[in-house]
Structure formats: structure tokens, C-alpha cells
Amino acid sequence: MSTASRPLSSLGELATTRKTVEGPDGPSKIDVESMNFYYGEKRALQDISIRIKPHVVTAFIGPSGCGKSTFLRTLNRMNDIIPGTRVEGRIQIDNVDIYKSGMDVVHLRRRVGMVFQKSNPFPKSIFENIAYGLRINGMAGNKAELAARIEESLRQAALWDEVKDRLQESALALSGGQQQRLCIARALAVRPDIILMDEPASALDPIATQRIEELVYDLKKAYTIVIVTHNMQQAARVSDHTAFFWLGRLVEYDRTEKIFTAPAEKLTEDYVTGRFG
Amino acid sequence: MTAQVRQSGFESRIPNPESRAPRPEPRVAGPGAREIVLRRGADLAFQVLALFVLVVALASLATLIWDIVADGAGTVSWNFITSFSSRRASQAGIWHALTGSIFVIIVTASIAVPIGVAAAIYLEEYGGRSIAARLIELNITNLAAVPSIIYGLLGLGLFVRMMGMGRSVLAGASTLALLVLPVVILSTREALRAVPKTLREGSYALGATKWQTIWHQVLPVAAPGILTGLILALSRAIGETAPLITIGAVTFVTFAPDSIWSPFTVLPIQIFNWVSRPQVEFHANAAAGILVLVALLLSMNAAAIWLRDRYQKRGIS
Numbered sequence: 137m138s139t140a141s142r143p144l145s146s147l148g149e150l151a152t153t154r155k156t157v158e159g160p161d162g163p164s165k166i167d168v169e170s171m172n173f174y175y176g177e178k179r180a181l182q183d184i185s186i187r188i189k190p191h192v193v194t195a196f197i198g199p200s201g202c203g204k205s206t207f208l209r210t211l212n213r214m215n216d217i218i219p220g221t222r223v224e225g226r227i228q229i230d231n232v233d234i235y236k237s238g239m240d241v242v243h244l245r246r247r248v249g250m251v252f253q254k255s256n257p258f259p260k261s262i263f264e265n266i267a268y269g270l271r272i273n274g275m276a277g278n279k280a281e282l283a284a285r286i287e288e289s290l291r292q293a294a295l296w297d298e299v300k301d302r303l304q305e306s307a308l309a310l311s312g313g314q315q316q317r318l319c320i321a322r323a324l325a326v327r328p329d330i331i332l333m334d335e336p337a338s339a340l341d342p343i344a345t346q347r348i349e350e351l352v353y354d355l356k357k358a359y360t361i362v363i364v365t366h367n368m369q370q371a372a373r374v375s376d377h378t379a380f381f382w383l384g385r386l387v388e389y390d391r392t393e394k395i396f397t398a399p400a401e402k403l404t405e406d407y408v409t410g411r412f413g
Numbered sequence: 414m415t416a417q418v419r420q421s422g423f424e425s426r427i428p429n430p431e432s433r434a435p436r437p438e439p440r441v442a443g444p445g446a447r448e449i450v451l452r453r454g455a456d457l458a459f460q461v462l463a464l465f466v467l468v469v470a471l472a473s474l475a476t477l478i479w480d481i482v483a484d485g486a487g488t489v490s491w492n493f494i495t496s497f498s499s500r501r502a503s504q505a506g507i508w509h510a511l512t513g514s515i516f517v518i519i520v521t522a523s524i525a526v527p528i529g530v531a532a533a534i535y536l537e538e539y540g541g542r543s544i545a546a547r548l549i550e551l552n553i554t555n556l557a558a559v560p561s562i563i564y565g566l567l568g569l570g571l572f573v574r575m576m577g578m579g580r581s582v583l584a585g586a587s588t589l590a591l592l593v594l595p596v597v598i599l600s601t602r603e604a605l606r607a608v609p610k611t612l613r614e615g616s617y618a619l620g621a622t623k624w625q626t627i628w629h630q631v632l633p634v635a636a637p638g639i640l641t642g643l644i645l646a647l648s649r650a651i652g653e654t655a656p657l658i659t660i661g662a663v664t665f666v667t668f669a670p671d672s673i674w675s676p677f678t679v680l681p682i683q684i685f686n687w688v689s690r691p692q693v694e695f696h697a698n699a700a701a702g703i704l705v706l707v708a709l710l711l712s713m714n715a716a717a718i719w720l721r722d723r724y725q726k727r728g729i730s
Contacts (some may be wrong), residue, residue, distance in 0.1 A: 217617060246620030256611035259628055268629065269619035326619055
């Protein structure tokens with residue numbers, strides 16, 4: 137029997153025997169129920185049900201193309217801007233269905249911030265990068281308040297000391313790691329309660345990665361963080377809970393140490409031990 | 414079973430003794446020496462051909478410019494620029510045509526730029542991919558290739574007669590605006606499309622609306638590209654003769670246009686007028702007029718490049 141066919145047969149068993157994925161106990165911040173997601177005709181996510189807890193870091197792991205990023209982007213309706221996408225099922229944040237008609241997407245995205253895989257600072261000054269979110273949401277206040285808010289979010293993102301003397305310089309002159317922390321600061325400035333991170337450190341060197349990971353650890357006191365990563369060591373280091381996705385399905389969701397030491401599913405074990413993916 | 418799999422995974426890392434055996438000669442041979450010489454030869458031949466074409470193009474341009482400079486440089490003077498048209502070649506100037514051209518192009522730009530950019534933003538950002546949208550896109554592309562005289566006839570019927578604008582600066586500028594609108598729309602769409610998706614996502618993720626994203630993030634980044642397209646379009650408009658003659662721009666005026674309702678002439682028409690005179694002195698005037706037109710065009714392009722660089726720098730520093 138070849139190694140390649142093993143995960144497939146495991147999934148067959150999985151699909152027939154598994155009813156629901158039991159996650160960790162406690163009240164939930166994000167509550168997803170039987171969610172399917174389509175790109176046109178193609179179903180990219182299948183029957184996802186998951187309850188994400190407040191003030192913890194939840195990691196989504198899984199091989200490329202397993203749907204973990206797609207799922208992340210349904211949580212702030214970022215997929216809405218891609219034509220031909222469709223969501224079935226229910227996604228609630230703080231008991232409000234975010235796909236109900238009349239839902240204000242702009243308001244949702246202010247509350248559910250996002251940091252992308254490739255840092256994408258605006259081609260403006262460091263100051264303006266953070267001021268933008270505050271201005272468009274009517275949170276800028278007067279000059280002093282704006283400056284204070286910008287300093288606060290740069291401090292939260294552990295970037296203040298590096299940039300305080302050059303706030304008016306272009307954000308594009310910063311290093312890759314600094315740019316990513318600026319994007320985190322930008323997301324924090326509008327005071328979200330959830331932060332979605334889509335492989336935030338995948339394009340960074342180890343030292344910059346470590347700083348981002350420390351930051352994630354610090355931020356969970358105040359925010360609920362969901363982080364997508366294909367780096368399993370990273371998931372093990374930063375997250376409290378881990379969800380493993382495979383071929384558009386949620387295979388297993390539990391406390392991170394359980395996922396990495398005693399997973400319930402064979403498929404999860406194979407993945408976290410590096411057997412495939 | 415797991416043990417088996419592990420073992421096989423482990424085994425695969427042990428070098429297979431057979432792989433140390435001498436490898437058989439590869440069956441597919443690399444390119445032969447003859448073929449390489451042929452390929453190098455083709456490469457060289459293409460280089461020579463490209464160089465030759467370039468030299469021919471540049472040489473004919475240089476000859477043209479030299480010819481015009483030789484004919485017209487003596488005539489270009491402050492007096493020539495600030496004088497009006499005259500029956501005597503030595504007293505004739507181009508003030509009326511120069512001001513006419515500048516006036517017409519400014520009015521053209523103020524009509525074509527807002528409409529064209531707005532249409533492009535709608536088509537690119539809001540229009541979607543419906544059949545109607547694609548049909549409109551196809552039509553715009555075709556309109557960009559319609560001969561300018563057709564626009565002249567349209568302008569004559571629509572602006573001069575039906576809307577009663579008469580043979581005015583406004584009628585001329587409206588006609589030219591129609592003429593360049595497809596180019597403005599196409600190049601603006603191109604510039605908008607070149608804005609990275611990540612930038613839009615970054616803006617949306619902060620809770621920006623579509624319009625805020627377009628206005629604050631997309632347009633500033635697209636501005637240099639849009640500007641380049643605009644200047645190309647306006648450069649085309651400033652050299653147009655046929656549509657303006659069609660709508661009845663006068664060929665002999667002795668006054669500068671003072672309002673959008675004034676009759677007017679433009680540089681290309683004045684040049685055309687002088688060239689068609691039998692007297693040789695007027696031909697020198699035509700050459701001088703061409704020099705002024707070229708200078709006007711070059712300064713428009715220079716202004717555009719300067720503006721574009723300023724926009725780009727704002728992004729980077």
C-alpha cells in the first residue's frame with residue numbers, strides 16, 4: 137500500500153463516521169454552523185461547523201488549498217469582493233448572523249480586522265497608513281487624539297520605538313517585518329475585537345517571524361485571534377486551539393497540545409507528524 | 414501497516430547501490446554544433462534587422478525635423494508668435510491659432526477628462542462582467558479606431574446645428590472631447606486594472622466602502638498611469654485638423670478667442686492654410702507654425718512627465 141492513497145481512504149472513513157467536530161468547551165465568539173462555500177460551481181468548503189472562543193489564539197492548519205484561508209476570509213466577508221462566490225449555512229459573531237440581509241459589511245470589517253499574507257501597507261506615510269482606517273470610520277477626532285491613537289496602536293504592534301522619529305516617511309521604506317507589524321497596527325487602530333491573520337509571517341525571516349509571534353501572544357489578552365498558518369511549529373507555538381482542515385473539510389478541532397500530541401483522527405496525526413502536506 | 418510505511422519511507426533515503434552504476438548515455442542528444450551556429454546566426458540577423466529598421470525610422474524623423482527647422486527657424490520670433498494672421502507673409506503671426514489651440518485643448522480636457530475617468534471607474538469598478546458591460550467595452554474599443562472625420566460630421570450635426578453652439582470653441586472642443594473619450598476611458602481602465610488587489614483588500618479590511626477605497630487608495634496609485642493616457646489623448650486632439658474643419662473652424666481670423674462662444678482657429682488649420690498658399694514666404698510661416706506646434710506638444714508631454722513623477726514620489730517618499 138502506498139503512502140499517497142492513505143489519506144484518501146482515511147477521509148472516506150471520516151466522512152461516514154464523523155458527526156460533528158467537538159471543539160474545546162466554553163462560550164464562543166464565532167459560531168459557524170454547517171457552512172458551505174462555493175467559488176462558482178466549485179464547493180471549496182464543505183459542512184464546516186466550529187465554535188471559536190474569545191481571547192484565545194485559534195490556528196487553522198492544513199495543506200495548501202485545503203480551504204483554511206477561504207474560511208478565514210468568510211469571517212469578515214472578504215470573499216464578497218470576489219465575483220461568483222456564495223455562502224450557505226450560518227456564521228454568527230457575538231450571536232449575530234453576519235450573512236443576514238441588511239448586515240452592514242463595513243461595520244463588520246471594522247470589528248473583524250484582517251492581516252494579510254503579504255504585507256500590504258498603503259503607498260503613503262507611516263502616519264497616514266494608520267490614520268486612514270481612523271478617518272474613514274470617523275474615529276480620527278482632533279489632531280491630538282489622532283496622534284495619540286496612532287501612537288497607541290504602533291505601541292501595541294511593538295513598532296513605535298522603531299518608527300517614532302519617522303512617522304512622515306513612506307511605509308514602503310520599512311523592512312518586510314516592520315511593514316507587517318505596521319499592517320497589524322493599522323488593523324488594531326480601528327479597535328476591532330477579532331483579528332484574522334492569513335499566514336502573517338510566511339514571507340518573513342525567522343527573527344521578524346518571532347516578533348510577530350510574540351505580538352500575537354501579547355494581543356490575545358485584548359483580542360480574539362484567528363491565524364492561518366502552514367507552519368506547524370508556528371501553530372504549536374502561538375495558538376491555544378488548533379483546527380485542522382483537509383480538502384475543504386474541518387477534520388479536527390481541539391486544544392493545540394491535544395492536536396499535536398494525541399489527535400483523535402488518524403489524518404490529523406499524519407499531517408502534524410509531517411507524513412503528508 | 415504504519416510500521417511498514419515508515420520503513421519504506423526510511424529505506425528510500427538509503428542510496429540505492431544500483432544508482433551508483435554507470436548511467437547509460439542519455440538518449441536525447443543536446444543540440445548539435447551546427448544547430449547552435451544556425452541559432453546564433455538567426456539571433457544576429459534579427460538584431461541587425463531591428464537596428465536597420467530603427468535607423469530608418471530615426472533618420473526619416475531627423476530629416477523631417479531638420480527640414481522644418483531649416484525652413485522655419487528664421488521665421489520664429491516673438492513677433493511671429495504674438496502677431497495675428499495677415500495677407501502679407503512677413504507680418505503674419507500665429508497668436509490667434511496658438512491661443513485657439515490652447516483654449517480648445519483646455520476646454521476639451523475639462524470635458525473629456527471628468528467624463529472619461531468617471532466612465533472608466535464605473536466600468537472597471539462597478540460595472541461587473543455582464544453581457545451589457547462587455548458589449549459597451551467592445552464598442553468603446555471600436556470607437557477608438559473610428560476616423561476623426563466621422564467625429565467631425567457628428568460634431569457638425571450634434572453640437573453646431575442641433576444644440577446650436579455654432580462654430581464656436583465649445584463646439585470644437587466638444588467634438589474633440591468625443592474623439593478622445595474612448596482613448597481616455599481605455600487607458601484609465603488599464604491604469605485602474607494595474608492597481609494591486611492587495612491594496613484594495615487592505616482598504617476593505619479596515620471597513621472602507623467601495624468609494625472610499627477607490628478615492629483614497631486606488632486612484633492615487635493609478636494616477637500616473639491615468640495621466641499618461643490623458644496626455645496621449647490630448648496630444649492626439651491638439652494635432653487634429655479634419656474634424657475641426659468639418660465643424661467649420663475658420664481658417665482666417667484676426668482675433669484671439671475670448672470666450673467659449675468665439676469663432677476660432679487652431680495651429681494645424683493655420684499651418685494647413687499657409688501650406689496651401691502659392692507664395693513661398695507663407696511656406697516658411699507654415700514651417701515656423703509646425704515648430705511652435707511641436708514645442709507646444711513637447712511642453713505638454715514634459716508637464717505630464719513632471720506631474721507623473723511627482724505623484725509617484727508622493728507614494729514612495
